[in-house]
Amino acid sequence: MKNQLTLLHFENPDDLLAGIDTLQQHNIVIREIYASAPVPNLEIKLRIKQLQFGKTIFRFGCLGGMGLTSLSYYLLALHSDWKTALLNILILLVTLLIAGCLFPTDAPRVFTLKPGDRRYLAVVDTRHIPVNGSIAHFFQYTGAVEVSPAIKNILIS
Numbered sequence: 001m002k003n004q005l006t007l008l009h010f011e012n013p014d015d016l017l018a019g020i021d022t023l024q025q026h027n028i029v030i031r032e033i034y035a036s037a038p039v040p041n042l043e044i045k046l047r048i049k050q051l052q053f054g055k056t057i058f059r060f061g062c063l064g065g066m067g068l069t070s071l072s073y074y075l076l077a078l079h080s081d082w083k084t085a086l087l088n089i090l091i092l093l094v095t096l097l098i099a100g101c102l103f104p105t106d107a108p109r110v111f112t113l114k115p116g117d118r119r120y121l122a123v124v125d126t127r128h129i130p131v132n133g134s135i136a137h138f139f140q141y142t143g144a145v146e147v148s149p150a151i152k153n154i155l156i157s
Contacts (some may be wrong), residue, residue, distance in 0.1 A: 004127050005031065005149060007156075008142040010120040013039045019122060020045050022138055028129060030108045034121040034156055038112070046108050055106070059096065068092065113156070123152065 010016040016039060023030055030046065033039075071088040113119060126146065129135060 004125065005147050005152060006124050006126045006139070007145045007147050007152065008122045008124060008139070010122070010142060013037070013120060016120040016122065017041070017045060019138070019142060023122070023124060026129070026132065026135055028135075029125040030122060031125055032121075032123040033108055033110045034113050034119065034123075035110070036113045036115060036117040036119055039120075042110060046110070121156065 008019065010019055013035070016033070016035065020030065020033075020042075033042065033046070035042070071085070071092060074084045074088050113121075122142075
């Protein structure tokens with residue numbers, strides 16, 4: 001299976017925050033968090049703003065450093081033509097795509113469930129998890145279920 005996702009169920013917000021700590025200690029990638037009510041300090045614990053800001057700086061820093069510098073050089077040169085400007089715009093787009101692929105992780109997305117749902121769920125990526133007794137015990141405690149991306153939305157709603 002190309003993409004293995006595991007759905008973890010927590011009883012309350014405190015268990016969710018403790019579970020996030022455990023997942024981060026073992027370097028397990030958290031894809032999504034579902035909560036029936038806003039959880040205080042969740043964005044801080046997941047470092048959502050730091051990850052989004054770092055990705056933006058990296059992506060557009062590469063774009064500006066490599067693409068815009070050379071584009072401005074060709075446009076300000078005395079003998080510039082449309083072919084070199086078009087080539088440079090193509091280099092600019094390729095740089096943007098490559099810089100977007102180089103950043104290793106995306107920030108986890110946080111979703112709010114229906115108010116009466118009372119579930120706290122986490123979706124984690126289990127492709128590269130080393131076998132560990134404490135992780136196995138943690139997954140048993142949370143009632144972990146391996147799901148495919150197509151079925152995940154059916155289970156959560």
